[in-house]
Amino acid sequence: MANNSAWVLVTGVIRDEQFLVDRFNFLFKLKEKGDIEQVVFSTWIGEIDKFKNIAALIKQYNFVLVASQEPDLICTGHYLHQVVSLKNGLDVCPDDSFILRTRTDKCGPESGFFDDLIESFFEKRNYIRPLEDATSLFSYKVGIQGGHTKSSAEIPSVFFWNDRLYFGYKQDLLKFVNFDILAFDFKKIIPEELLFSYPFLTRYPIFNIFYEAVNQQYVGYHFVPGMGSMTQEFLNTLSESLVSFKVFKYAFLSERFLLHKYFFDINSENDFGFDPHYRGINVINDQETQSYVDSLFSNEQVPRSDNLAQDFNALVDFLTNQYTFTKVIQRDAGLNGYIFDTPRVSATIKEHKPQPETLPLLLRSDDARARTNVGQRSALNIRTTGQRGFLYHGPYIRLDVGDYEISFFGEWSGALTEVDIDIVSDKGAHLWAKKTFNQITRSKQLAVLPFSLTEMCELLEVRIHVADKTNMSIEKVEFKKIHYDSTFEKKSSVLLARVKKNFPLLGKILPV
Numbered sequence: 001m002a003n004n005s006a007w008v009l010v011t012g013v014i015r016d017e018q019f020l021v022d023r024f025n026f027l028f029k030l031k032e033k034g035d036i037e038q039v040v041f042s043t044w045i046g047e048i049d050k051f052k053n054i055a056a057l058i059k060q061y062n063f064v065l066v067a068s069q070e071p072d073l074i075c076t077g078h079y080l081h082q083v084v085s086l087k088n089g090l091d092v093c094p095d096d097s098f099i100l101r102t103r104t105d106k107c108g109p110e111s112g113f114f115d116d117l118i119e120s121f122f123e124k125r126n127y128i129r130p131l132e133d134a135t136s137l138f139s140y141k142v143g144i145q146g147g148h149t150k151s152s153a154e155i156p157s158v159f160f161w162n163d164r165l166y167f168g169y170k171q172d173l174l175k176f177v178n179f180d181i182l183a184f185d186f187k188k189i190i191p192e193e194l195l196f197s198y199p200f201l202t203r204y205p206i207f208n209i210f211y212e213a214v215n216q217q218y219v220g221y222h223f224v225p226g227m228g229s230m231t232q233e234f235l236n237t238l239s240e241s242l243v244s245f246k247v248f249k250y251a252f253l254s255e256r257f258l259l260h261k262y263f264f265d266i267n268s269e270n271d272f273g274f275d276p277h278y279r280g281i282n283v284i285n286d287q288e289t290q291s292y293v294d295s296l297f298s299n300e301q302v303p304r305s306d307n308l309a310q311d312f313n314a315l316v317d318f319l320t321n322q323y324t325f326t327k328v329i330q331r332d333a334g335l336n337g338y339i340f341d342t343p344r345v346s347a348t349i350k351e352h353k354p355q356p357e358t359l360p361l362l363l364r365s366d367d368a369r370a371r372t373n374v375g376q377r378s379a380l381n382i383r384t385t386g387q388r389g390f391l392y393h394g395p396y397i398r399l400d401v402g403d404y405e406i407s408f409f410g411e412w413s414g415a416l417t418e419v420d421i422d423i424v425s426d427k428g429a430h431l432w433a434k435k436t437f438n439q440i441t442r443s444k445q446l447a448v449l450p451f452s453l454t455e456m457c458e459l460l461e462v463r464i465h466v467a468d469k470t471n472m473s474i475e476k477v478e479f480k481k482i483h484y485d486s487t488f489e490k491k492s493s494v495l496l497a498r499v500k501k502n503f504p505l506l507g508k509i510l511p512v
Helices: 017-033 052-061 076-091 115-124 146-154 170-176 191-200 206-213 216-229 232-242 246-262 287-299 309-322 487-502
Strands: 006-011 038-044 064-068 098-103 142-144 166-169 263-265 323-333 339-349 361-364 389-399 402-412 419-425 430-437 445-453 457-466 472-482
Touching (some): 038 076, 076 098, 076 170, 076 191, 098 170, 146 246, 146 263, 170 191, 191 206, 206 246, 206 309, 246 287, 246 309, 361 389, 430 445
Parallel strands (some): 006 098, 038 064, 142 263
Antiparallel strands (some): 098 166, 142 166, 323 339, 402 445, 402 472, 419 430, 419 457
16 A cells, blocks of 8 residues: 655756756755655766756755666657656655656746645645556556646647656556567657556557557647648548547547546646547547447446458548648748748648458458348358348448459358359449359359459448258358459450360460
8 A cells, every 4th residue: 555655756867957956945845844755866877967056955955866877779759768767766766655757847837837736736645546446557546737638639649748747656657667669660659648658558459559540740740830820620620530530539539538547637636537529529429439438437448459450541541642731831030030940831631532441351250241131140150041032241341443353161062052142232223243153162162253343332242142942151251352464464364264164284374
């Protein structure tokens, strides 16, 4: 169990000596009053030697100094440096203590956390907020600054929170420490997000999918600075488009849930409520999304993320091809004639159209898109039951113009009966191919049906119609696109198929 002792951990290099002197004086006042037990300064070997005033104060106030070997590897935002100084500073704090982690600059009144708030925070000791749920990843709620959590709900980002000040139980803060930097693409993610999201990445794989789809470096360093010059109409259109993608919705809602469950606002000392609105849009906009949220609150077991591949590809396509963003640097004259660069942004969104299904596509019998009218479905196959009708129909997908083939896998036995297979779209209004098979191989691959599409098709389905005496099962159906490099290759491929049928030993036809 934790006790009530509170420590302050200051990390980093000294950028503003006078600022740090003032901070140390203030923190010593809190120590003298008994509001905090100790102050730790975690920095690099040789850093303190450059600032004699700081060294003298540490000695005078009997603060703890941790001097570590500075890493040679420099990551974006000096992430590795931050983690090393955090871990080494936490190590000297008592295991059962609560710790306010802060930095050597930019964490005073300009951060919104004024001295009187800090003093009141430690005096009232409302920071002990146990999490007694058996599934909880933390023992106690972690305090962060709430202002940035509100603004992060306005941009395509998750966990883009202010890391200047945060507060928590030592054993919980250690879970933010991550040295596995090679597992992350620092061209896509920014340090604050990795810090706050790291404890949740294993249980919630949706965040890794989101980070792969939406480049957070781009969001933080280009999109956000340019928002001031984007029209409200554009931002509304972009927001409406983003919340139509499951990857975006699920990542956003998961982050909002974790904010509500594991964090509180150290400025107001209030817990965060669960707010599902992204730029004023309620992201819970269908039953499937509601079920996702229900699972978050019921047992924290999010739905499997391996069924999001198609949505991931569509989101990447949207961000790559539909949405365009151009950053223009305009040179402006500031105060006293100083010239500075101001970003101006041109951003547009093309009409978003659903993308064709990604092929090859393998549909097993337990896939929800594989349906039956007269068959019996199991985890292994869809089997005939002695009834005449559609043994199989689906998957109602979108395919572009091109040449395709569908392979059917399963088993057939018993008397020879006709099996009709056709390929249609628009609920059967358009027939693309049809064939009656009165001879099906006894191998696992029952049949192959090639077909060509001359236009984009919506709700494309394949239908297998069986007789009442047909005895067969369908285990899986595979869609493939056939790629022809030339008209000759297409013709020779058809000719080769015919020749092989009559002369099975012939190898292949070579172009003259």
